[in-house]
Amino acid sequence: MTQYGVRRLARGLASAMWLPLVLSPVARERSSAADGPQLRLDLQLKGEQYCEGDVDGGSVLLRYVLRFVNTGSEPVILSKGTGGILEILGAHLSDGLSPKPEYRLLGDSITTHTRPLDSARPGPEVVILRPGDFFLMREVVGIPISISHNSPAFFASGEYFLQIVVETWLDSDELGAQQRERWKGWGYLWTDPIKSEPTRIKIAANHKMSDCTKIPPGARAPAN
Secondary structure (H helix, E strand, O other): OOOEEEEEOOOOOOOOOOOOOOEEEEOOOOOOOOOOOOHHHHHHEEEEEOOOOOOOHHHHHEEEEEEEOOOOOOEEEEEEEOOOOEEEEEEHHOOOOOOOOOEEEEEOOOOOOOOOOOOOOOOOOOOOOOEEEEEEEEEEEEEEEEEEOOOOEEEEEEEEEEEEOOOOOOOOHHHHHHHHOOOOOOOOOOOOOOOOOOOOEEEEOOOOEEOHOOOOOOOOOOOO
């Protein structure tokens, strides 16, 4: 199993605080492809940790695998710099997924390449997803939580719907349009931010708090 690059699986086998992104191989899932370029972002929770803050609030770190799935009918080209979180959206589970979430947090996007992606053909900085392929990355989402009292700035204990908005292109819109035209023989270059499918989270009422300043930065490793 390779650490980076593309890995094909037989069809039907599916497999605030920010930490460094992690790239992993591409795999494939069974799906009914929609017409044209389509990309879906699923979140898979892998762990959580409650962190100390001040007297009013702390945070919970949610460790996710981000799963970008090509659900369309044509290849999609995705930058491996994908994954910087632009927004975190949350709503109480009892209210359903509101068009205007109760919580909207801004994230800090992360630049993972230092030169423009302006080559004549797709290189190692991108991955090409055929219909049904998916690409995995790791990300840690930091959620502020209330401790002593409820505040609009904090998530109180309870169950929520959570979505994140992720950037997929770190260069200018003009360069994105240029490269989409240059690379169209290999697939459709995806440059728009993408909002994840809703996922459920539970903020516990009683939880052990840790000193998360002592947690070392995450190392690059496969996401599976």
